[in-house]
Amino acid sequence: MTDTEKHEIDLDAFFKDAAEPLPELRNTLMANILADAGEVTEAQQVLTERQPVKRKGMLARLMEPLGGIKGIAAVCACTVMGVTVGYAGTDTLQSIPGVGDIVASISGDPLDDFTYGNTANFSDFLAEG
Amino acid sequence: MAFDAMSDTSDEELLSLYANGDQAAARALMLRHAPRVLSLARRMLKDQAEAEDVTQEAMLRLWKIAPDWRTGEAKVSTWLYRVGSNLCTDRLRKKRGISLDEAPEMEDETLNVEDQLISADRARALRLAMNRLPERQKLALTLRHFEEQSNPEIASALETSVEAVESLLSRARRALAADLSSNRSTLGLAID
Numbered sequence: 330m331t332d333t334e335k336h337e338i339d340l341d342a343f344f345k346d347a348a349e350p351l352p353e354l355r356n357t358l359m360a361n362i363l364a365d366a367g368e369v370t371e372a373q374q375v376l377t378e379r380q381p382v383k384r385k386g387m388l389a390r391l392m393e394p395l396g397g398i399k400g401i402a403a404v405c406a407c408t409v410m411g412v413t414v415g416y417a418g419t420d421t422l423q424s425i426p427g428v429g430d431i432v433a434s435i436s437g438d439p440l441d442d443f444t445y446g447n448t449a450n451f452s453d454f455l456a457e458g
Numbered sequence: 459m460a461f462d463a464m465s466d467t468s469d470e471e472l473l474s475l476y477a478n479g480d481q482a483a484a485r486a487l488m489l490r491h492a493p494r495v496l497s498l499a500r501r502m503l504k505d506q507a508e509a510e511d512v513t514q515e516a517m518l519r520l521w522k523i524a525p526d527w528r529t530g531e532a533k534v535s536t537w538l539y540r541v542g543s544n545l546c547t548d549r550l551r552k553k554r555g556i557s558l559d560e561a562p563e564m565e566d567e568t569l570n571v572e573d574q575l576i577s578a579d580r581a582r583a584l585r586l587a588m589n590r591l592p593e594r595q596k597l598a599l600t601l602r603h604f605e606e607q608s609n610p611e612i613a614s615a616l617e618t619s620v621e622a623v624e625s626l627l628s629r630a631r632r633a634l635a636a637d638l639s640s641n642r643s644t645l646g647l648a649i650d
Contacts, residue, residue: 338635338638338639340631340634340635340638342580343580343581343583343584343638344584344603344604346580346581346584347580347581347584347585347604348603348604349497349604351493351494351496351497352493352496352497352500353493354488354489354492354493354496354513355510358492358496358510358513358514359488359492361514362488362492362513362514362517362518363481363484363485363488365514365517365518365521366476366481366484366485366488366517366521367481367484369518369521369522369524370476370479370481370484370521373477373525374479
């Protein structure tokens with residue numbers, strides 16, 4: 330404290346005289362405070378228990394056995410590819426960039442080696458419909 | 459965990475324990491901090507019952523905020539002083555129905571000077587002089603001199619800057635000293 334703040338009075342001495350020990354908490358006050366603490370804990374536990382579990386949508390649940398959206402996408406891609414090759418023949422594969430070289434490297438029609446019931450190759454089977 | 463075993467546990471840890479349902483931690487926090495809030499409220503409100511209400515309410519707010527308490531952001535004691543002083547201020551405002559800025563000095567309890575002349579002492583004179591100060595000045599002085607809070611802690615409790623607290627304390631001391639000086643003859647005070 331500066332001299333000017335003292336204003337001819339030693340305030341610190343006054344504060345020292347006026348200082349009191351911390352008050353004791355009455356039993357009823359302590360009981361009330363602890364009761365509040367218990368109630369707040371209970372209320373927060375109830376809130377936590379009531380937190381809704383995030384449920385998956387119906388579509389997600391239907392797709393789950395097939396591996397979810399990734400599994401479905403793979404199945405669809407394979408289906409489209411299979412149907413395309415089935416209808417248009419393996420020649421169409423050669424028009425696909427990158428795939429054509431692979432197909433060309435295979436000599437002849439690899440599907441010709443596939444026989445159906447030891448009587449006809451796969452091309453004949455397709456031709457018969 | 460028993461309270462004794464928690465005497466070395468930090469406030470933040472106790473709050474965390476309480477947030478996880480440990481009622482012994484709540485008891486430890488109460489025994490550590492509630493008396494200080496009660497002391498502040500008694501000085502501000504001069505009413506034991508109201509001071510106890512404020513203490514209970516401040517502690518209730520602590521229980522509620524416990525799960526969201528962010529360690530290192532504020533000291534529990536400072537936070538409680540802030541809540542306690544705000545609750546006291548609200549009650550004083552309601553009593554008067556006007557804002558603090560417009561608040562006049564407290565009711566003069568020194569009117570009965572004869573009594574003062576008989577039983578005057580420094581402590582009583584100081585309390586009475588403080589009662590004539592505006593609330594914020596009184597609050598700042600109480601936190602500084604009776605609750606032994608630092609200026610930054612007082613600034614946090616009053617939600618203002620350290621510079622503003624220094625100014626507040628300076629004005630409060632000047633007003634207090636002037637008040638005590640002017641009354642020293644009537645109060646028969648042994649000043650120095």
